[in-house]
Amino acid sequence: MTIADDSPPDGPIAVEVKGLTKTFGSLTAVDGLDMVVPEGVIYGFLGSNGSGKTTTIRMMCGLLTPDGGEGRTLGYDIFTDGPQIKQRVGYMTQRFSLYEELSVRENLDFMARMYGVTDRRARLAEILEEYGLEKRAEQIAGTLSGGWKQRLALAAAMLHKPKLLLLDEPTAGVDPAARRDFWDRIRGMTRKGVTVLVSTHYMDEAVQCDHICFILNGRKLIDAPAADVPRLSGLHTMRIEGSNLAALADELNGQFGVEQVARFGDALHISGLDAQALEQAVAPYRSREGVKVLERPTGLEEVFIHFIDKATKDAAARDAAKEEAA
Ligand SMILES: Nc1ncnc2c1ncn2[C@@H]1O[C@H](COP(=O)(O)OP(=O)(O)OP(=O)(O)O)[C@@H](O)[C@H]1O
Numbered sequence: 001m002t003i004a005d006d007s008p009p010d011g012p013i014a015v016e017v018k019g020l021t022k023t024f025g026s027l028t029a030v031d032g033l034d035m036v037v038p039e040g041v042i043y044g045f046l047g048s049n050g051s052g053k054t055t056t057i058r059m060m061c062g063l064l065t066p067d068g069g070e071g072r073t074l075g076y077d078i079f080t081d082g083p084q085i086k087q088r089v090g091y092m093t094q095r096f097s098l099y100e101e102l103s104v105r106e107n108l109d110f111m112a113r114m115y116g117v118t119d120r121r122a123r124l125a126e127i128l129e130e131y132g133l134e135k136r137a138e139q140i141a142g143t144l145s146g147g148w149k150q151r152l153a154l155a156a157a158m159l160h161k162p163k164l165l166l167l168d169e170p171t172a173g174v175d176p177a178a179r180r181d182f183w184d185r186i187r188g189m190t191r192k193g194v195t196v197l198v199s200t201h202y203m204d205e206a207v208q209c210d211h212i213c214f215i216l217n218g219r220k221l222i223d224a225p226a227a228d229v230p231r232l233s234g235l236h237t238m239r240i241e242g243s244n245l246a247a248l249a250d251e252l253n254g255q256f257g258v259e260q261v262a263r264f265g266d267a268l269h270i271s272g273l274d275a276q277a278l279e280q281a282v283a284p285y286r287s288r289e290g291v292k293v294l295e296r297p298t299g300l301e302e303v304f305i306h307f308i309d310k311a312t313k314d315a316a317a318r319d320a321a322k323e324e325a326a
């Protein structure tokens, strides 16, 4: 039950992995993953905690050796060409990985040396200006706010002008204004031809991506252009507004044609795969006083809820079958 758009991309490819697998002891963290990241896109890499995003990104960077599969990043083999890949990609780790006790300038200078940036002084001045960090250049990194730390980390990842940026949950714990600024920067970069792979938990960020890859327990559930995901999911959605939504949700849950009932602010979003059955389920509410039933295009969020739910149920059914067989 994977939604995938299997048509090969028209243009050049930044990252391609096939059958990528990584195990830690008895845990298969990444399980036969196929991914193609076309050049120049914002590629959203989604999945709940522990689904294997960081492990996958580290393998793409040549920082972690896979146990199976194959892959190329910017044309370099992820098994053998780690050093070449590291020189060419910008990687922003999930946790702040710069030196907390060094100043902003010292951190950037250190990174510039690591990457062997030529004309370091000029590049540093340029990047400090580009990221609005001049006034904070002498500030100790550990004393920066979350948003400024994130901006510094992004500046550091861009010092050597990589063609590919791998961003691992870059906006976690950052306030909405800083997140907006961050996404503006990301979009600006892709306009200049940089490819960006970004992992996130935020659904409003998923909407900003050109392409979505959604994984759960190391396996791919969705892999398609973001705009196509709702249609490919086959889900239909209705929105119900009214008071006492909790009671309404209880009534609707489990009804024929209703696959899921999700609360969105002051409304319920009811989704199902069979449009007719869904309409029949919500029809009685159309005439109920104080309740409004509206058509609504299915959004990414409904699709994600549906897939996580379905995968969880599938896994439970598998476990139950295993227990029965034992
Ligand atoms: N070095 C390791 N040793 C043992 N288990 C690991 C190791 N690294 C990751 N794992 C496990 O592999 C699974 C995938 O982890 P990973 O960090 O890739 O997930 P993630 O999608 O990045 O999660 P999060 O959203 O929390 O960052 C998890 O169950 C994790 O505990």
Ligand SMILES: [Mg+2]
Residues within 6 Å of the ligand: 053, 054, 055, 094, 168
């Ligand atoms: Mg992670």
